[in-house]
Amino acid sequence: MNKPTEAELEILRVLWQKGPATVRFVHEALNAQRPEDQQIGYTTTLKMMQLMTDKGLLNRDASQRTHIFKAELSEEATQKSLVERLLDTAFGGSAKKLVMQALGQSKTSRAELEEIKKLIQDMEKGESS
Numbered sequence: 021m022n023k024p025t026e027a028e029l030e031i032l033r034v035l036w037q038k039g040p041a042t043v044r045f046v047h048e049a050l051n052a053q054r055p056e057d058q059q060i061g062y063t064t065t066l067k068m069m070q071l072m073t074d075k076g077l078l079n080r081d082a083s084q085r086t087h088i089f090k091a092e093l094s095e096e097a098t099q100k101s102l103v104e105r106l107l108d109t110a111f112g113g114s115a116k117k118l119v120m121q122a123l124g125q126s127k128t129s130r131a132e133l134e135e136i137k138k139l140i141q142d143m144e145k146g147e148s149s
Contacts, residue, residue, distance in 0.1 A: 023101075024102075027068060031065075031078075040090035041090075043062070043065055043066045044062070047060075050065060078090065078091060078092055079091075079092050103118075
């Protein structure tokens with residue numbers, strides 16, 4: 021998988037949340053998240069989405085007058101690939117170091133901690149059987 025850039029991930033997030041969409045829809049969604057002085061032009065969004073199609077990150081349905089773009093890979097598959105690369109390159113393959121860094125950098129809610137504990141318990145059960 022081609023590793024998406026930060027700007028490409030923004031586009032992918034829109035498509036993962038909203039589903040297949042036109043360039044105009046994605047463009048408006050991106051600018052809705054930005055302050056007015058940081059908004060991007062329509063042609064920039066169009067060019068990025070064309071490049072993402074060339075890279076295999078997006079699929080374009082050109083059967084209609086207005087082309088519809090969709091993410092080629094799921095959000096989960098993309099996250100998995102990015103985490104694996106980060107784990108290998110930044111943490112020497114140590115999941116413990118990655119988790120400790122992630123939990124130490126942000127406020128983790130009680131509900132999130134409970135989910136993490138349950139995930140660990142489920143993983144332990146799976147390894148012991």
